[in-house]
Amino acid sequence: MTLLHSAVQRQFLERLFETAVAAAHPARFLHALLPPAPDTGRLIILAAGKAAGSMAEVAEAHYLDSGFPKERMRGIAVARHGYGRPLRVVEMVEAGHPVPDQAGLDAAARTLELADTATHGDLVLVLMSGGASANWIAPVNGLSLSSKQAVTRALLRSGASISEINTVRKHLSRIKGGRLARHAFPARVLTIGVSDVPGDDPAVIGSGPTVPDPTTLADASAIAERYGLELPGSAFLALRDPRNETPKPDDPLFNTTDYILAAKPLDAFKAAEADIRTAGYECIFLGDRLEGEARDIAAEQAKMARDLSAQNRRAVILSGGELTVTIRGQGHGGPNQEFALSLAIALEGTHGIAALAADTDGTDGGAGSADDPAGAYVDGQSAARARALGLDATKYLADNNSTAFFAALGDLVSPGPTFTNVNDFRAIVVDHVDTA
Structure with a gap:
């Protein structure tokens, strides 16, 4: 059996990410x-x-x-x-x-x-x-830039999917x-x-x-109501104005x-999958359309990785899509970093499992700076390493503060602008562990 050192696993995952991004460059x-x-x-x-x-x-x-x-x-x-x-x-x-x-x-x-x-x-x-x-x-007539900014912030914090977010945007x-x-x-x-x-x-x-546009003003209003969005009054009025129908x-x-x-994302994943198979791994592709809360998807994929490890299989779990984060804390991060932080908690104590989650555009949410990280690297020792530094992974997750967590560990993935964008890239590598 082969035990890949964490540094080697990290290099492998970073290479997969680079391959995926390159496949989608204009x-x-x-x-x-x-x-x-x-x-x-x-x-x-x-x-x-x-x-x-x-x-x-x-x-x-x-x-x-x-x-x-x-x-x-x-x-x-x-x-x-x-x-x-x-x-x-x-x-x-x-x-x-x-x-x-x-x-x-x-x-x-x-x-x-x-x-x-x-x-x-x-x-x-x-x-x-x-x-x-x-x-x-x-903005449509009657809506200011500051109002559109408030609408955007409310949508981003709500946990709504990108299609729901854009339904509201289109009608304003x-x-x-x-x-x-x-x-x-x-x-x-x-x-x-x-x-x-x-x-x-x-x-x-x-x-x-x-x-x-197949969506309607009524659809946009329903989304605002479903997520309890606190929108400026001018935005609510605009969503009721028939002149703003698309x-x-x-x-x-x-x-x-x-x-x-x-x-499209599938192009990037096909390129990564070819590298995975060339390296001798089984590729388990979960699709390029995953949606849902980042921490929930992380829990599901952590269980899958543990099961593969228990079966002594060499495999890479590959997935894309656009995960969401319902913001409850005061920290900073993005869906890929939140996924990775959740994964760190769920994989604690495992060996031979490592993961990288990053946005192919080079930034993972954040404050809007090109210097924002794209995501993070994680393995079964991440939570323990953090604890040795006095960091509690569960508290950082509760505060949606994944960027600070991974910055302290030196595990942020920060490629800078990639000049393309085919959504999120997540790869979990499961390797044989020599217990002899």
Whole structure:
């Protein structure tokens, strides 16, 4: 039997994460998906999300390097702070995430103004990725930026799923839920999306600014009621205003729009799975659509890992999706770090089991800084190591203070901006333990 030292397990897990992220980088796939440039009209590039800078960089270079005149190119790309890229023609803006800010408000206004200029013969190329919902902020009439910020904070603290969060967002926005397509009509609109949501639904990715919205104002109001959201009065009024209903599938404005799903979480996991099997492990893939409370999912997967260990199997449990955290404490962290902290408690005392949970965009929630960690590494000795430092894992979990916990252990995963986003990556490696 082979006992992998914890450091070796950690290196293996980090390599799997890097493989998954690399498989979803725009440089890998975008060139082949870009359409021919317009014959006589303009090319308008509108990008938003954590991959906005890298997608705009690839697209811009593709057309300019093939001879498309820069005088006929316009564009604006909006990414979270720290995720900008050097662009030649397209304007690059960095804005707040997950809570929107003034930079995102101003950038969304310029995006809509540019879309309004589109006409027959123009091609509007929309490059979407996770994070766009916060980066493009265009409140409906009667709603201020501060009110939208309050709505966002309430949603993020509620434990609502990303599809539920975006249902509310869409009905409080002039750019989300198909409304950007309305501004660009009658020009041809092609959206190329990178999915960071369970199910890869274009209507959920970045709150679907160029696709029909199947949800309604009533759905948004029901979500607010279900989670007991404390929203500003102006937001409640907006959710009752029929003028804020989103365009539906039968709207003719979508006759000139197309959508290509370019990269999705499953692509990243297939790449990681290939590495897992090459290394001689059994791969147990639980899917890329897991949702639920991070601590509950961690408890389930810890039991699975213990069972595999008891059966003396060499395996890697792989899973994706977007977990949630219902915030009750005053600490800082994110769903991946909370998952890892819960796992540390559930795996205490085990040997040969280690895990890494991280967001492929390079940050795991947090305060919106590009320096936020993506997640954390954990093994069966993490809780004991913490105790030796005077840290009680259960207390840190109760306070939702996972970042401080793993910072003290030196076990944060902090790759920095990855310039892509295909949701969360979780891997638990179970290895043989030599008890002789």
